Amino acid sequence: MGKWAVSRHGLLEAKVAAGETAPSKAEPLLVVANVCLTPFLLVLHSLRIYCWPCLQIYVGRALCAMLCLVCSCPFWMYKDARFGADDASLGEYEGKGAGKGAVVWKRGSKLGKAGAKMKLFSGKIEPSDIGQGALGDCWLLSAIASLSEFDGAVQRCFANADLSARGKYVVRLFDPASKRWVGIKLDDRIPCDKATGRPCFTKPNGSELWVMLLEKAFAKLCGSYAALEGGHALWALRVMTGDEVLKYSLDKGTWRGLDLKPTPTPDNKRACKFFGNGNDLASDEFFDLLKRYSKQKCVLGAGTTGKDETIADGRGDAQAGGIVPGHAYTVLDVREVGGHKLLCLRNPWGSFEWGGDWSDKSEMWAKHKLVKMAIRPDTDGGDDGIFWMAWGDFLRFFDTVDVCVRETGLDDLRLDVMEDKGAAGPCLGCVWGCIKFWLCCCGCYKLWCARKSSKTFAVNDVKKAKAVPESDAMER
Numbered sequence: 001m002g003k004w005a006v007s008r009h010g011l012l013e014a015k016v017a018a019g020e021t022a023p024s025k026a027e028p029l030l031v032v033a034n035v036c037l038t039p040f041l042l043v044l045h046s047l048r049i050y051c052w053p054c055l056q057i058y059v060g061r062a063l064c065a066m067l068c069l070v071c072s073c074p075f076w077m078y079k080d081a082r083f084g085a086d087d088a089s090l091g092e093y094e095g096k097g098a099g100k101g102a103v104v105w106k107r108g109s110k111l112g113k114a115g116a117k118m119k120l121f122s123g124k125i126e127p128s129d130i131g132q133g134a135l136g137d138c139w140l141l142s143a144i145a146s147l148s149e150f151d152g153a154v155q156r157c158f159a160n161a162d163l164s165a166r167g168k169y170v171v172r173l174f175d176p177a178s179k180r181w182v183g184i185k186l187d188d189r190i191p192c193d194k195a196t197g198r199p200c201f202t203k204p205n206g207s208e209l210w211v212m213l214l215e216k217a218f219a220k221l222c223g224s225y226a227a228l229e230g231g232h233a234l235w236a237l238r239v240m241t242g243d244e245v246l247k248y249s250l251d252k253g254t255w256r257g258l259d260l261k262p263t264p265t266p267d268n269k270r271a272c273k274f275f276g277n278g279n280d281l282a283s284d285e286f287f288d289l290l291k292r293y294s295k296q297k298c299v300l301g302a303g304t305t306g307k308d309e310t311i312a313d314g315r316g317d318a319q320a321g322g323i324v325p326g327h328a329y330t331v332l333d334v335r336e337v338g339g340h341k342l343l344c345l346r347n348p349w350g351s352f353e354w355g356g357d358w359s360d361k362s363e364m365w366a367k368h369k370l371v372k373m374a375i376r377p378d379t380d381g382g383d384d385g386i387f388w389m390a391w392g393d394f395l396r397f398f399d400t401v402d403v404c405v406r407e408t409g410l411d412d413l414r415l416d417v418m419e420d421k422g423a424a425g426p427c428l429g430c431v432w433g434c435i436k437f438w439l440c441c442c443g444c445y446k447l448w449c450a451r452k453s454s455k456t457f458a459v460n461d462v463k464k465a466k467a468v469p470e471s472d473a474m475e476r
Helices: 028-070 138-147 210-222 233-241 283-295 369-375 391-397 419-438 442-448 459-475
Strands: 004-006 012-014 103-107 168-175 180-187 189-193 244-251 254-262 272-276 299-304 328-337 340-346 386-390 398-405
Touching (some): 012 028, 028 419, 138 210, 138 299, 138 328, 168 210, 168 233, 233 244, 233 254, 233 299, 283 328, 283 391, 283 398, 328 369, 340 369, 340 391, 386 391, 391 398, 419 442
Antiparallel strands (some): 004 012, 103 189, 168 180, 244 398, 299 328, 299 398
């Protein structure tokens, strides 16, 4: 056991000293030991992930129901004293002086359209759940939308599994400066336009609260809603996941690798700088790297050149073929088919798509039917913000790419409370979760195929592939 250590989820792993690399092959005795441990670990984790949270929810609901009978509900609703429903929490955001109406704060549970009941999560978390409001925080919403592509990633930020009867929530965020997790306590009071009664900032496209609460957690972390205007999506991904992040910047045809370094100040808690890490790649090499990142389910984002003026000037007509300047996009897929290098991107607005080659209405799909058969693009989805474009066009409009190398494993699994199913939801979610965990082997896969976050992930493979042709040429 002196050579082994226990991993976060219970499996044994070989100890690796500082400066050494992990062994390429597992020791036979280590494999046998882990095989023997696996059944016991799976039982413990299934109870921890599904059964225990389900029991907690029912006990909590029963206690809340009894307390409501004893005292009047308005008196025991939670109010956050450190981030109150006042102008200090709003700050001086850009849209505030653009003719916007007065602001009133409303409980999140009262924001349902036409009397619809609000929920923390409703069905599957999707990027379409997010709608930007009168705040220039597309960098944050783009990061949230990127993360929502992965099951369980957003839920990991919430200590709550369902709607809180008291309106009290805890959001777990990572502090890059101190390198530790912090719990952000919130109430569910949301700033709304007095005239319309709708949220001033992030707007849910359904009856879910999680988007507005996550934005409010960032606002509290940074000091106010106004402090969220303008920022780096990469910083938001680091804060939500705690995982390693990288930025690549296009400079004279070369993609320069950059590391994020937090430099917080009292006035700007999310201030950061970027420093070169030596991982500079040519255009073709960088495309190969993007393919590897995409295949391994890393979070990818891309930024366009220029400055986004949509808050002051409105979205206006689509310019530059539908690409918004100074805007953050999500990279959904990277493919190379038949010599065509293509990327699939999404605008976090849910509209405003690229209109050039390989867009939804492009003739390129008809000309290259084999490519269309391999990719199967949804060209009939209308203006949903999702589009394909060629690598050459990407290089014309985009000059930065953000990468978050997600740590994967059992933490990706979460109890789906199924709030749409009413009182039976937690029980149904527990049963369905256990079925996937055991019968679909999700538990075994997540336990054995977990991946740690690493800045050098995939980069070294691309560099090795680059070196092979050079050595072959020397031999010849």
